[in-house]
Amino acid sequence: MRDVIVIGAGPAGLAGAIASASFGLKVTVIDEFIKPGGRLIGQLHQEPSGEWWNGIKESERLHQEAKTLSVDIRCGVSVYNLEKDDDLWNVHTSIGTLTAPYVLVATGAAEYPIPLPGWTLPGVMSIGAAQVMTNVHRVEVGKKGIIIGANILAFAILNELQLAGIHVDRIVLPEKNPLSGKAGEPEEVMKSLLNAAHLAPSPLLRMGSRFMKNGSFRKIGMKFYPKNGVKVNGTPLLLRKAAIEIIGTEQVEGVRVADTDENGNIIPGSEKIYEADFVCIAGGLYPLAELVAVSGCPFQYIPELGGHVPHHSEMMETPLEGLFVAGNITGIESGKIAMAQGTTAGYAIAKHAGKDGAAIDKQLQEAVQNVRSVREQAAIQFNPEIDSGRRKMSELWESLYSKNTRENSQIKIG
Amino acid sequence: MTRIINHPILGKLEDRKAVPFTFDGKTYEAFENETIAAALLANGIRKLRVHEDSGTPRGFYCNIGHCMECRVTVNDHANVRACLTVVEKNMVIESGKQHPNIVKRMVEQQ
Numbered sequence: 001m002r003d004v005i006v007i008g009a010g011p012a013g014l015a016g017a018i019a020s021a022s023f024g025l026k027v028t029v030i031d032e033f034i035k036p037g038g039r040l041i042g043q044l045h046q047e048p049s050g051e052w053w054n055g056i057k058e059s060e061r062l063h064q065e066a067k068t069l070s071v072d073i074r075c076g077v078s079v080y081n082l083e084k085d086d087d088l089w090n091v092h093t094s095i096g097t098l099t100a101p102y103v104l105v106a107t108g109a110a111e112y113p114i115p116l117p118g119w120t121l122p123g124v125m126s127i128g129a130a131q132v133m134t135n136v137h138r139v140e141v142g143k144k145g146i147i148i149g150a151n152i153l154a155f156a157i158l159n160e161l162q163l164a165g166i167h168v169d170r171i172v173l174p175e176k177n178p179l180s181g182k183a184g185e186p187e188e189v190m191k192s193l194l195n196a197a198h199l200a201p202s203p204l205l206r207m208g209s210r211f212m213k214n215g216s217f218r219k220i221g222m223k224f225y226p227k228n229g230v231k232v233n234g235t236p237l238l239l240r241k242a243a244i245e246i247i248g249t250e251q252v253e254g255v256r257v258a259d260t261d262e263n264g265n266i267i268p269g270s271e272k273i274y275e276a277d278f279v280c281i282a283g284g285l286y287p288l289a290e291l292v293a294v295s296g297c298p299f300q301y302i303p304e305l306g307g308h309v310p311h312h313s314e315m316m317e318t319p320l321e322g323l324f325v326a327g328n329i330t331g332i333e334s335g336k337i338a339m340a341q342g343t344t345a346g347y348a349i350a351k352h353a354g355k356d357g358a359a360i361d362k363q364l365q366e367a368v369q370n371v372r373s374v375r376e377q378a379a380i381q382f383n384p385e386i387d388s389g390r391r392k393m394s395e396l397w398e399s400l401y402s403k404n405t406r407e408n409s410q411i412k413i414g
Numbered sequence: 415m416t417r418i419i420n421h422p423i424l425g426k427l428e429d430r431k432a433v434p435f436t437f438d439g440k441t442y443e444a445f446e447n448e449t450i451a452a453a454l455l456a457n458g459i460r461k462l463r464v465h466e467d468s469g470t471p472r473g474f475y476c477n478i479g480h481c482m483e484c485r486v487t488v489n490d491h492a493n494v495r496a497c498l499t500v501v502e503k504n505m506v507i508e509s510g511k512q513h514p515n516i517v518k519r520m521v522e523q524q
Contacts, residue, residue, distance in 0.1 A: 032498055033498065034447070034498065044423060044424065052423055054423065076498070078479075110476070111480075120471075121473070122461045122462070122471050122472060122473025123473060124475065125474060125476070126477070128476065128477070128478065129474060129475060129477030129478070129497075130477075132477045133451075133455065133477060134418065135424065137448065137449065137452035138421070139416075139417055139452045139455050140416050140418060141455070163421070163422060164421055165418065251471065251473070
């Protein structure tokens with residue numbers, strides 16, 4: 001008999017599997033990708049301490065630890081439905097239906113697309129696709145690229161592409177329209193970049209950051225933003241240029257770009273074509289939560305967390321009995337937070353499964369505390385308002401579900 | 415395209431076994447444990463299919479299985495995601511083709 005099914009072998013899922021298995025639970029982890037690690041295996045950056053965060057090594061460490069605890073990890077398996085039958089969850093997968101009393105959904109995040117004319121051409125890819133091709137598959141995505149969209153993830157991956165010797169020619173914004181939203185507004189983009197200014201895409205941004213945090217200075221700053229951009233590790237960041245169209249017949253040949261005013265409006269007659277053989281679209285991340293949605297779990301829209309997220313407690317319980325969540329499905333944050341949340345979920349499952357009292361309570365409390373301290377120590381936030389988003393969810397949980405005792409806080413369905 | 419053999423942090427790409435496969439009737443080489451999308455890109459191929467109705471070209475977009483843009487036919491099995499499927503020895507891969515749309519053609523002729 002299997003006790004736990006973990007969906008997603010990323011940092012949250014593996015950490016959850018390890019925590020549950022450490023209390024003697026029998027755990028199966030399933031993942032669609034060819035190897036475990038999730039998006040952790042693409043990550044590669046230097047910490048403020050100077051140390052390298054090598055996602056491949058971190059994944060291998062987690063994978064080894066899980067294997068030592070006899071966790072059954074199955075890659076290349078897709079899940080297409082999740083539903084409950086009396087006391088057991090049915091996880092419908094490409095290798096048949098698996099059942100267990102506890103399920104941890106750790107499906108991570110997906111990228112918001114920014115559709116624009118020509119974006120279906122071969123050679124156009126999400127920024128995350130370029131990361132995976134570069135760091136995981138070690139295949140060059142092209143010789144000369146353009147990134148459309150300027151956000152923290154785009155800069156992190158720009159760095160990784162440069163490390164691998166891939167030439168990124170420039171970064172431009174998407175054209176301002178309802179689909180691109182804030183990503184097409186120079187001032188909004190500047191505002192979001194300033195939150196990471198201490199990690200500084202460039203000395204200029206770093207110097208200007210405090211000054212630019214003031215709204216009216218920022219407006220002036222955008223008005224006089226250099227036409228040729230500010231260089232980020234040698235790649236010009238063009239906040240006053242917008243991509244109008246990606247051109248090419250059989251594949252990408254270039255991007256038609258226009259100058260914009262400080263509000264992101266196109267200046268007529270300023271169009272130009274920049275050649276490129278690949279284009280990365282960087283629209284940011286949202287929680288990938290469809291599976292939890294089909295299970296019947298209630299959701300809340302919390303923009304600070306990246307979009308619609310399943311209701312969950314700080315112990316990573318959902319209102320549905322036996323269903324737990326961890327990682328980016330609960331809100332967009334770093335891989336380290338995902339691991340800390342996964343550990344919490346794993347202990348919470350062990351507690352629900354009736355594992356011994358004192359030890360589990362202590363470890364669960366420490367794990368919850370650890371999520372908070374990892375968040376406080378984070379050098380970078382995908383969303384600077386993350387604390388407020390987390391607070392909203394915990395208040396929501398308190399108001400909706402805390403009437404019950406903690407042990408019985410989950411609703412019985414099925 | 416070429417492979418990223420040397421990497422300052424991730425190190426040198428270890429020697430892997432070459433695996434032959436065909437794509438639209440031509441033979442190529444992948445490395446073992448490599449996805450179809452990666453192997454084709456390494457061979458300079460970006461176009462994985464054409465849109466079933468319009469016939470316009472498509473390649474991989476998300477590279478992690480979400481977008482379904484990279485679907486190809488593998489050993490006669492249609493709509494297989496190239497980004498999640500590992501190349502196996504002598505695999506026969508076909509690009510996705512344009513489908514006939516009789517109604518549309520009729521409307522166009524009127």
